[in-house]
Amino acid sequence: MGAVLSLVEPVALSTLTTMQVGGTPKSLVRCESTDQLYEAAKTAWLSDEKHHILAGGSNTVFADDMSEWNIVLVANTGIEIVTETDETVTLRVQAGESWDGFVQWGVEQGYAGVEAMSGIPGSVGATPVQNVGAYGQEVSQVITQVEFLDATSHEASIKPAEFFEFSYRDSSLKRGLRGVIGWVEFKLYKLGGLSVPMASGQITNHVGAEYGSQLPLSQVRDTVIELRSSKGMVISESDPNSRSCGSFFTNPVVSSIKALEFPDEMLKWKMDDGESVKLSAGWLIENAGIPKGYSIPGSKAAVSKKHALAITNTGGASAAEIVELARFIQERVSARWGMNLLPEPNLIGF
Numbered sequence: 001m002g003a004v005l006s007l008v009e010p011v012a013l014s015t016l017t018t019m020q021v022g023g024t025p026k027s028l029v030r031c032e033s034t035d036q037l038y039e040a041a042k043t044a045w046l047s048d049e050k051h052h053i054l055a056g057g058s059n060t061v062f063a064d065d066m067s068e069w070n071i072v073l074v075a076n077t078g079i080e081i082v083t084e085t086d087e088t089v090t091l092r093v094q095a096g097e098s099w100d101g102f103v104q105w106g107v108e109q110g111y112a113g114v115e116a117m118s119g120i121p122g123s124v125g126a127t128p129v130q131n132v133g134a135y136g137q138e139v140s141q142v143i144t145q146v147e148f149l150d151a152t153s154h155e156a157s158i159k160p161a162e163f164f165e166f167s168y169r170d171s172s173l174k175r176g177l178r179g180v181i182g183w184v185e186f187k188l189y190k191l192g193g194l195s196v197p198m199a200s201g202q203i204t205n206h207v208g209a210e211y212g213s214q215l216p217l218s219q220v221r222d223t224v225i226e227l228r229s230s231k232g233m234v235i236s237e238s239d240p241n242s243r244s245c246g247s248f249f250t251n252p253v254v255s256s257i258k259a260l261e262f263p264d265e266m267l268k269w270k271m272d273d274g275e276s277v278k279l280s281a282g283w284l285i286e287n288a289g290i291p292k293g294y295s296i297p298g299s300k301a302a303v304s305k306k307h308a309l310a311i312t313n314t315g316g317a318s319a320a321e322i323v324e325l326a327r328f329i330q331e332r333v334s335a336r337w338g339m340n341l342l343p344e345p346n347l348i349g350f
């Protein structure tokens, strides 16, 4: 029998996740410093009990019964300037900092490089896990290094960004590398209050600018939050569509030959490698006969009314109902399009 973590906050995990489902765990340790985080993680790893690292809970769906699980809650905060020149600034941000709080602060300081990722919920330390991105920006473009506590060696060391093998919504942390991120360093740009060149037609079209142009940082942030809100992708008490994990499935990436099998009217995006093509999972879902707002009769889980790719908790849904709807969508898309949609959130305890 390994060490057992103490129950610090016996709260239902539904209160710590944006999907608002999940039962009460056996224990929960809130870690407000990096040292506490590493100690709690090592204790959990040495234990033979079930455990999970939780931060903002915006990409996690917990099961209804979590009574055998020990939760380590990432809550270390702080932003410090490591180096600065006339053109760039390198910032070390503790894992538990709010991602959007950091983006807002950066925009106010005039630092460019993360402005198009405004409004994404969750913590800074979780952003490397799935190489968080939106509107043409990804964290891998600005991460320089990360402090990482390895779950096998129990050693903390500073890893360069390449260590995490980032790709679209993916990193080695999603493919089996186990450990905890203590802090992340970002290199941002000082461009006189302007953004980096915008790589999102949605943003530039919305403000009537040319693709690739640089816009005032605050205009990019405001535009992104407006666009995201229209899709229920900004957490808001007043918008039940945001009671979700954002996109529930990743957009499938296929070869350009395979992409030809799909109709011309389907949304598709060429990937940076020039070879592969990202297909719109939302389009596949809607065109498999599952409309926005759909729910299985009697269930409190529903497809978002604003975005076919988001599954929402319409109020009092169980985790089982969320997962049942996800499976239904996967089966329908597979039957209609032969595509296997992969869930983006972490499903824990199922």
Ligand SMILES: Cc1cc2nc3c(=O)[nH]c(=O)nc-3n(C[C@H](O)[C@H](O)[C@H](O)COP(=O)(O)OP(=O)(O)OC[C@H]3O[C@@H](n4cnc5c(N)ncnc54)[C@H](O)[C@@H]3O)c2cc1C
Binding pocket: 018, 052, 053, 054, 055, 056, 057, 058, 059, 060, 074, 095, 120, 121, 122, 123, 124, 125, 126, 127, 129, 130, 131, 132, 133, 134, 179, 180, 181, 182, 232, 233, 234, 235, 242, 244, 245, 246, 247, 346
């Ligand atoms: C409305 C909405 C919109 C969203 N929009 C986007 C979007 O546009 N783009 C996008 O990429 N994502 C989006 N997401 C998903 C989510 O916000 C991101 O994945 C976010 O980075 C998750 O952060 P979190 O702190 O909430 O992670 P959690 O859900 O707490 O954890 C997610 C994973 O990261 C691990 N983890 C967390 N912290 C650490 C750490 N310090 N060290 C090691 N592992 C850790 C957890 O164990 C878990 O595996 C959206 C979610 C919602 C609800």
